[in-house]
Amino acid sequence: MIFRAVLMTAHYRKVTAAINNSLEFITAESRTFNWPNAGFEFEFSGTSAEVYVDTAQPIDSTAYNMVYFNAAVLDENDEVISVNRMALKNGWNTIYTSSAADKVKIMLVRSSEACRGTIRMSKIRTDAAPSAAAPRQKQIEFIGDSYTAGFGNSPELSEATYYCAQNTDNWNSYTGFVARHYKADNTVIAYQGKGVCVNVGGDSTETMSQQFNYSDIVVPSKNMSTRETWNFMKYRPQVVVVWLGTNDNTGMSKAGIENPTQYFQDNYVKLLENIRAKYPFASIICCSRTNWGYPEQVTAAVEQMGGEAKRFYNLRLTSFKASSFGHPNVEEDKAIADELIAKIDSIRDVWHTVDIGSDETVSIIANYNTGVINVIGKTPEPGDQVAVYVLHHGETEFSADGAAYID
The missing domain is CATH 3.40.50.1110 (SGNH hydrolase)
Structure with missing residues (x-):
């Protein structure tokens, strides 16, 4: 089987991964993944995925204190299909196998604490082109x-x-x-x-x-x-x-x-x-x-x-x-x-989105916190008038900042 080797540049804290789809085997500076839940996530339509561990350092050689991660498989709706808890060791570790090349999201996140063992990882390889998983809205x-x-x-x-x-x-x-x-x-x-x-x-x-x-x-x-x-x-x-x-x-x-x-x-x-x-x-x-x-x-x-x-x-x-x-x-x-x-x-607008709604116009909400633009209603087309709302976080109500036309 020919594998694609991909550079993994996952952030330490955030569950994400920037993926390089080169067919070449790419070496990378290894990263530590020692916060609980630290790891990475990617999407692909393949049957096999592996992660390369540069260094795993458990505090002893027993199974009690290996470096444990959870390899979760999610569908396109972010529903968990399966979770496989595993101890990662030096070298290549298989984190996913399937008989069918369905499109899935693979999430590998740390399960055990760093005081029991630390780890460095640098790359993943798959048998089909992977892509970075988009950040979730929440x-x-x-x-x-x-x-x-x-x-x-x-x-x-x-x-x-x-x-x-x-x-x-x-x-x-x-x-x-x-x-x-x-x-x-x-x-x-x-x-x-x-x-x-x-x-x-x-x-x-x-x-x-x-x-x-x-x-x-x-x-x-x-x-x-x-x-x-x-x-x-x-x-x-x-x-x-x-x-x-x-x-x-x-x-x-x-x-x-x-x-x-x-x-x-x-x-x-x-x-x-x-x-x-x-x-x-x-x-x-x-x-x-x-x-x-x-x-x-x-x-x-x-x-x-x-x-x-x-x-x-x-x-x-x-x-x-x-x-x-x-x-x-x-x-x-x-x-x-x-x-x-x-x-x-119980917290009002805790996720910083409000469905203002309109039958005749499209409401566009600009999220100050994340920079995300949320479109409520139908997708705007050229010539449509849209109500533009900017979420002002504080003690006041959210207010409409004006209207605009889609060019």
Whole structure:
């Protein structure tokens, strides 16, 4: 079989891929894929696809701590056809085979956490010409710790009686359930043991407030991650979910911080200010448990940032349970996802689109946040009059900025 070798230039955070359709075998600078859900996506009509792993570095040689990814196959409507969880190893790894050359979308995304093993990949090859998958209209970013990464949420996947890579599956964390509910792109900026300003051990090394700015996660024990600053223009989520505070709450006494509640709130506000600077129009949902992780300070920080009038929202997760290694299992993650979905659905114009509608004219909506032009109604033709609406995000209603004719 003759394979096409394609250059993979997937972004660290965003699930996408720029594809080079050359028949030549192309070498590429390898990339790390260490954030949960980091990976790439492409479309093709073929029967086989592989990915080349330059370096996989699990923390040990057991199956418990391999570097796990999920290879998902989606149809043209973004419905999941199948998901195959696999441990990727050095060299070529088969991620898709089929007896029929149907047009499908292949998504390869990280399942396990980087603290159990890191990875570099550089290219894919297929038996039919691939093309880059278009970004989805809905986009979400999740910022958190082990709860968000999916720490130990799938004990049935492993014989291990302790947390390991094999029983951690970000695909089936609350982040995955929420993203698939909306058929949204999602990035997961999460790492176990990290806090807003103090980590679980009482140190303040590479907290999530710092890690948020990086292209890929910094794993101190592995020489595979860099502190390259992420280009925030590459991915513009309409919804950002922040769930942090548990590790700060545990680590404060070890750190000897005076007035820890105020210290946490001040630093949480600084994190929210940074997120708002990066994503000016996003709805930012701040989650907390009801009885741990500084829920009162999270609420106060949301109010300090202007609350719902400034698109900051507070969510106390009353559904939170932790039956798997002190963390939610898959069913408990589903309950958290349901609670978060209800919150997202309650936010007006959360996805920055409004169907204004008209029988006689075409409504064109310019999305300030993403630059996307949404056409509501029939496709405009030469001579048609169209109503042009620009979404103004803030405290006012959306307004029509004028009318125009299609040349």
